[in-house]
Amino acid sequence: KIRENIIINVEGEHPLRVNRKGYTVTDDDIKKLLELIKSHIVENTLIHFGGSIPSGFTNDAYVEMINELSKYAKISVDTAKLTMEDYKKMKLYLIKPNTEEVSALLGYEIETLEEALKASDELLPFVENVMISLGADGMLIANENGKHTVKAPKVELKSTVGAGDTSIAGFLFAKQQGKDDGDALKFAAACGSESVMLEGTEAITLKQAEEVLNLIK
Numbered sequence: 001k002i003r004e005n006i007i008i009n010v011e012g013e014h015p016l017r018v019n020r021k022g023y024t025v026t027d028d029d030i031k032k033l034l035e036l037i038k039s040h041i042v043e044n045t046l047i048h049f050g051g052s053i054p055s056g057f058t059n060d061a062y063v064e065m066i067n068e069l070s071k072y073a074k075i076s077v078d079t080a081k082l083t084m085e086d087y088k089k090m091k092l093y094l095i096k097p098n099t100e101e102v103s104a105l106l107g108y109e110i111e112t113l114e115e116a117l118k119a120s121d122e123l124l125p126f127v128e129n130v131m132i133s134l135g136a137d138g139m140l141i142a143n144e145n146g147k148h149t150v151k152a153p154k155v156e157l158k159s160t161v162g163a164g165d166t167s168i169a170g171f172l173f174a175k176q177q178g179k180d181d182g183d184a185l186k187f188a189a190a191c192g193s194e195s196v197m198l199e200g201t202e203a204i205t206l207k208q209a210e211e212v213l214n215l216i217k
Contacts, residue, residue, distance in 0.1 A: 003054075007161055009199065015161060024056040034065055038072065045073040046093065046172060050165055053081045063089050078168055080104070087126045094129040096168045102132055113137055117147060129181075131171060131188070133164060139192075141171070141185045148182040150189045153215040155197050162201050167192035170209060186216045 003022035007015050037047065047069060053062055063086050066075050074093035080101050087095070087105075102119050103110045110119050113134060120130040120142035133139045138151040170191030174184035190213040194204045 007201070009159055015159065022054050025054050026056060030057060030061055030065065034068060037069060041072045046076065046176060047073050048076040048078070048168065048172060050078040050168070053079060059083070059086050062086075066090050066092070076168065076172060078164065087123070090126075092127045094131060095123070095127050096131040096133065096164070098133045098135070098164065113140065113149060116140060117142070117149070120147065131168065131185075133167060139167065139185065139189055141181050143181065145181065148185050150185050151217045152189045152193045153212070155193050157196050158199050160196055163192045163195040166195040166204060186213060189216045
């Protein structure tokens with residue numbers, strides 16, 4: 001089952017989003033989804049959960065599913081729907097909030113890179129890796145081994161739709177290829193930078209990401 005989303009891009013204006021209401025999931029739907037995911041898990045599987053949580057899928061059920069899957073795979077999450085208390089109940093490989101989402105989690109405003117770096121310390125006790133995106137100001141990754149920050153170049157902005165998803169996909173892909181945190185973060189920023197230069201929801205290619213990689217500082 002799918003939910004239709006329409007995005008209208010008007011030159012010089014913010015994209016107009018028309019998101020249709022999704023269907024309500026049942027306990028049986030959740031059980032079937034869990035079993036389907038588990039059937040595809042192999043050694044070193046990394047699973048990413050992103051986007052909004054559908055109606056009928058409570059935070060408690062979401063946390064319960066992730067805790068079950070974390071027994072067999074590494075779990076990455078990027079959603080604005082979970083609370084700090086939810087994160088404390090889970091074992092996560094990575095989360096990728098933006099500054100607005102971090103502010104909501106911690107209860108105070110996070111705007112600058114320095115503030116985001118300090119904020120990551122409050123999340124690390126509960127998450128293995130904290131990746132925070134700061135839009136045009138770049139992004140950071142923090143874990144027990146240290147912290148890395150990157151600054152993306154100024155590019156022609158055509159659409160921000162999917163840029164965050166593309167960035168985290170780039171980071172996870174790079175880590176699966178054996179890259180260290182710094183290089184993986186640079187690749188994530190390259191993916192995000194290339195994504196905003198494309199129209200609508202058009203997907204980038206590996207070649208396109210590699211072409212802007214040397215512009216990431």
